[in-house]
Amino acid sequence: MRADLALIDNWVFDLDNTLYPASCDLFGLIDQRMTGFIQDLLGLDWHAARKLQKDYFHGHGTTLSGLMAEHGVDPHAFLAHVHDIEMTVLTEDRRLVEAVARLPGRKLIFTNGDADYAARVLDRLGLGQSFEAIHDIHACAYQPKPQPEAYRSMTAAFGIDPTRSVFVEDMARNLKPAKAIGMTTVWVDNGSEQGPDTHDRSYIDHQTDDLGTWLHAILED
Numbered sequence: 001m002r003a004d005l006a007l008i009d010n011w012v013f014d015l016d017n018t019l020y021p022a023s024c025d026l027f028g029l030i031d032q033r034m035t036g037f038i039q040d041l042l043g044l045d046w047h048a049a050r051k052l053q054k055d056y057f058h059g060h061g062t063t064l065s066g067l068m069a070e071h072g073v074d075p076h077a078f079l080a081h082v083h084d085i086e087m088t089v090l091t092e093d094r095r096l097v098e099a100v101a102r103l104p105g106r107k108l109i110f111t112n113g114d115a116d117y118a119a120r121v122l123d124r125l126g127l128g129q130s131f132e133a134i135h136d137i138h139a140c141a142y143q144p145k146p147q148p149e150a151y152r153s154m155t156a157a158f159g160i161d162p163t164r165s166v167f168v169e170d171m172a173r174n175l176k177p178a179k180a181i182g183m184t185t186v187w188v189d190n191g192s193e194q195g196p197d198t199h200d201r202s203y204i205d206h207q208t209d210d211l212g213t214w215l216h217a218i219l220e221d
Helices: 026-042 046-060 063-071 075-082 094-102 115-125 148-158 176-180 211-220
Strands: 010-013 106-110 133-135 165-169 184-188 206-208
Touching (some): 106 148, 115 133, 148 176
Parallel strands (some): 106 133, 165 184
């Protein structure tokens, strides 16, 4: 293990567009269903629903949080609807599976999705047995990343020391609160980042466009 990561005990990973390439566009299918959900809920045309969806995403952290706050939407109904998708675009990445298996310490998933959906994705990627647990949006009491409460609930749930933990995520903005509590941060810069670029990347410790390659590199150092 590379020297600067030798004391890491906990490896925490985001799910979507982190454990598989953003080019798969699986989340694009979910994105479309979120827009459709808002259309049906509020009787909007596609463009108005799309704009509202993105406004809620940027203003509340997730579309779901905005819908819950502004319209009292049932999170279970929303997540069941938007996650009702085929996953044929995902394939097993044996190199990534092997790298994750070699990591020392605990391995966890931290996602703004729900655990049932995450389990389906992990199984499809060949990672179904690779992680100790999934900390999902329900476990966060619907306080999504990047809200600080989400990170506190995750670290408390598993009793982990943030200063001995790595967090890997494709959305740079979700790394800033992790860094604030002492986590080592890894940005998977694969083009999925959304929102304005502030050019402040001081909270990012490591950057890669391919997670499997990065993991193998640190394990071989």
